Amino acid sequence: MNENDKSNDLKNEKPKKKRKSPLNIVIWVLIIIIILLLCITTGILAMRIGNFLPNDVDVIFLVPKKPAFQASDNDKIWDTETEIDVFKAEYYNDESVLTVRSWDGESVIAPGTENDYIFYLQNTGNVAVDYKMKIDFSLRVDGEQKEIADFPVSVRIHKAGGEYLIGDENTWVSVSDVAQIENAGTLGVNSYESYMLEWQWLFEGGNDELDTMLGSAAAEKSISLSLDVNTHAEQSADAEAVGGITDNDGEEKPIGGTIRWLPFLLLILLIVLLVIALILALRKRRKEEPKENIKA
Amino acid sequence: MKKNYMMRIASVLLVVVLLTTSIISGTLAKYTSSVEASAIATVAKWDIKVNNSKISVSNPNITFDLFDTVKDSNGTGDESDVVSKKIAPGTSGSFAFKIENLSEVNAQYTVALTEKNDSNVPLQYSIDGNTWSDSIGELATTNITNQSIDMTNGESTVTVYWRWMFEGTTNGAHTSQSDESDTSLGTMDTAPTVTITATITVTQVD
Numbered sequence: 128m129n130e131n132d133k134s135n136d137l138k139n140e141k142p143k144k145k146r147k148s149p150l151n152i153v154i155w156v157l158i159i160i161i162i163l164l165l166c167i168t169t170g171i172l173a174m175r176i177g178n179f180l181p182n183d184v185d186v187i188f189l190v191p192k193k194p195a196f197q198a199s200d201n202d203k204i205w206d207t208e209t210e211i212d213v214f215k216a217e218y219y220n221d222e223s224v225l226t227v228r229s230w231d232g233e234s235v236i237a238p239g240t241e242n243d244y245i246f247y248l249q250n251t252g253n254v255a256v257d258y259k260m261k262i263d264f265s266l267r268v269d270g271e272q273k274e275i276a277d278f279p280v281s282v283r284i285h286k287a288g289g290e291y292l293i294g295d296e297n298t299w300v301s302v303s304d305v306a307q308i309e310n311a312g313t314l315g316v317n318s319y320e321s322y323m324l325e326w327q328w329l330f331e332g333g334n335d336e337l338d339t340m341l342g343s344a345a346a347e348k349s350i351s352l353s354l355d356v357n358t359h360a361e362q363s364a365d366a367e368a369v370g371g372i373t374d375n376d377g378e379e380k381p382i383g384g385t386i387r388w389l390p391f392l393l394l395i396l397l398i399v400l401l402v403i404a405l406i407l408a409l410r411k412r413r414k415e416e417p418k419e420n421i422k423a
Numbered sequence: 424m425k426k427n428y429m430m431r432i433a434s435v436l437l438v439v440v441l442l443t444t445s446i447i448s449g450t451l452a453k454y455t456s457s458v459e460a461s462a463i464a465t466v467a468k469w470d471i472k473v474n475n476s477k478i479s480v481s482n483p484n485i486t487f488d489l490f491d492t493v494k495d496s497n498g499t500g501d502e503s504d505v506v507s508k509k510i511a512p513g514t515s516g517s518f519a520f521k522i523e524n525l526s527e528v529n530a531q532y533t534v535a536l537t538e539k540n541d542s543n544v545p546l547q548y549s550i551d552g553n554t555w556s557d558s559i560g561e562l563a564t565t566n567i568t569n570q571s572i573d574m575t576n577g578e579s580t581v582t583v584y585w586r587w588m589f590e591g592t593t594n595g596a597h598t599s600q601s602d603e604s605d606t607s608l609g610t611m612d613t614a615p616t617v618t619i620t621a622t623i624t625v626t627q628v629d
Contacts, residue, residue, distance in 0.1 A: 158432065194454035205458045214464035220629055227467055227528045228574060237467035237528050239629035246460075256454075330629040336480060342469025342526070342627075343479040350466040355459065362454040406432060 162402060166395050170386065188390040192383030195252035196314070196360035201245060205358075213244045213324065213354055236280060236352060238338045239330035245323045248358060248371075250314035253383040255368035258360040262292075262308040262324070265353045268344075278303040279338060280328045280352055286310075287321035287372060299327065302352060313363055313370030316382050320371045324354075470525035471625045478625070489518050489585075489619050510544070510617075512605045513589030517552075520623060523578040529628040530574075534567040534581050534621055536560070542615030544608060545597035549584040557597050559583075559619060571628065583621075 198205040202212070214234035218227040229235040250256050262284065266275045281301045283294025292308050294300045314320060332338065344350055366384045381387075471478045476485045493502045493514050505511045524530045538559040540546065547555040548562055556562050562583075572579045591600030608615055 154430065196456045196458075198458045198460065205460045207457070207459060209458070209460040211460045211462045213462035225529070226629055229465075229467070229527055234462065234464040235467040235527055236464045237469075238627055240467075244462075252454075254454075256456075330627075339469060340480050341466050342528075345466040346468040346470035346477075346525070352464050352466075354462045356461070357457070357459050359457045360455065409432065 158406070162399060165398065165402075169395065169398070170391070188387050188394055190253065190381045190383050190385050190387060192254050192362075192366065193252050194254045194256060194362045194383070195250070196256050196258065196358075197247075197249045197251045198356075198358045199247050199249065205246075211244065211246070211354075211356070213242065213326070214352075215240075215242060236328055237342070238279070238328050238332065241325070241327035243323055243325040245321060246356070247319050247321050248314065248360075249319035249374070250316060250371065253316050253380045254366035255313055255315050255363035255370070256360045257311070257313050257363045257368075258320075258358060259309065259311045260322070260359075261355075261357045263353075263355045263357075264302040264305050265355070266302070267349070267351045267353060269348045274303070276303055277301055277334070277337065278352070279332050279334065279341070280326055282324065282326045284308060284322060284324045287323070292322075302326075313368050314360075315367075315369035315371060315373075317374050317379055318369070318371035319374055467527035468525070469528065469627070471530065472521075472523040472525060473623055474519075474521050475523075478623075487518060487520075487621075489617070490516055491518070492516055510546075510587055511609065512587050512591075512600075515584070515586035517582050517584045518619075519580055519582040520621065521578060521580045522572060522623060522625065524572045524574055524625070525577070526574060526627075528574065529571070530625050531569050531571050531628050532567075532579070532623055532625045533564075533569055534623050535564075536562065536583065537620045537622075539616075539618040539620070542608060542611070543599060543604075544587070544615055544617050545591070545600035545604065546585050546587055546617060547597050549586075550582070552582075552584045555586070555595060557599070572625070573628070583619075 200211060203209070205211070212234075214236055216229040216232050216234055217225060218237070218240045220226050220239075227235060227237045227240055248258055248260060264282070265272050266278055267273065268275075278301055281294075281299035282305060283291060283299050285291040285294075292310055293305055310322075312320060341350060367382050473485055474487060478485070490508060490510055493505065493508070493510060493516050494500060495502050495504075495513065495515065502514050505514055510516075520534065522532050536548075536559045538546075538548075545557075546559075547557055548559045549555045550562055550566055554563065567581050570579060588596040588600060590596065591602060591605065
């Protein structure tokens with residue numbers, strides 16, 4: 128048999144069907160598992176990136192975090208130093224008769240006056256916030272802080288859910304006996320907390336002498352009751368933490384740092400397609416290499 | 424050495440997976456917000472004056488001169504037939520309380536009058552100058568009980584009239600008065616005295 132015959136035999140020989148070796152199957156399974164792992168870990172990574180990304184950073188597949196917190200009452204939103212209308216300059220009795228009126232238009236208190244004041248702490252952002260709220264009462268005489276025992280103004284404070292921070296349904300506490308009131312909690316997205324502060328100076332409080340003494344002294348010097356409310360809020364470590372009362376009226380906001388699923392799935396699909404394309408390209412190149420070797 | 428591309432791809436992917444599962448750590452500034460609100464109220468003034476004297480817990484009493492101005496019993500002119508500051512048959516006079524509410528709250532007042540008259544000097548009293556009572560305790564109290572004196576009106580004046588009729592037989596004179604009793608009073612070794620106490624109670628109105 129000459130060289131040409133050998134060559135013809137080689138050409139006519141049917142290519143043998145290549146059997147996939149077990150190693151190849153294992154490798155393919157591993158690749159699929161790894162791709163799946165990649166998808167999962169990419170998701171985890173995205174969420175972690177979402178958690179650790181600075182606020183307001185807008186990544187296409189992540190909801191940007193926009194933390195915000197607001198304290199307000201029924202009339203206004205508080206700013207850094209807001210005067211709130213807990214007390215009034217005029218008071219009317221049940222018959223709508225004016226019984227107390229400040230001469231200078233500033234707020235006053237007197238026996239027989241009372242009021243309640245509702246304020247709200249609201250999460251206006253899209254991540255959970257942790258808050259602390261402090262309430263302080265102080266008595267001042269001509270601007271100087273004083274202790275006045277059994278001051279006849281008493282208070283109670285409770286949350287919307289009925290939890291009392293001071294006093295209870297049947298108990299009022301003199302402001303002289305109220306230490307600093309603190310309350311802390313978490314406000315989830317689309318949530319708020321509401322507090323009601325009630326105060327009263329009973330007309331028949333049982334100590335007319337003290338009432339009269341205070342009123343008479345007030346004609347000579349300024350005797351005042353101050354109320355300070357401090358709120359501090361900071362971004363919660365867990366953006367999706369819950370707490371407070373859900374605001375069903377407001378527009379429901381997506382939580383900051385979470386995945387925007389449509390862009391994310393498109394991204395994953397893109398990655399998978401790229402990997403498949405890469406594999407196919409390498410396989411094609413591998414197939415071509417033996418021919419080139421043969422030619423060589 | 425034969426190149427195994429499948430193994431290379433798998434290795435690269437594995438490295439990527441390992442990298443992406445590494446813990447991301449770092450310190451990033453987080454959002455904080457502080458808001459303060461405050462309210463202040465002053466105790467409403469309780470400022471009551473009677474005859475321009477301030478009344479307070481520590482200063483509840485004022486003095487007034489009941490017989491500061493003595494007039495003739497007809498009440499028209501100053502008495503010229505009796506020594507000044509003395510009363511006698513045929514004299515009359517009045518005393519007034521000006522109650523001022525300079526407070527920041529509404530108030531009402533009640534005036535209670537009592538008389539210490541051990542010698543039974545036949546004085547008669549009136550709130551309006553027309554209707555007379557033989558005893559100050561018998562005065563009609565309608566006009567001096569629970570009278571409003573709110574912070575817009577500010578003040579109210581209560582006048583109490585008194586008289587010692589010249590003739591005990593005059594219609595409307597004190598029932599126990601007679602010339603004999605008047606003379607008896609005037610001739611006592613120790614001049615009889617009459618003391619009138621006015622208790623003015625001003626209370627806040629709710």
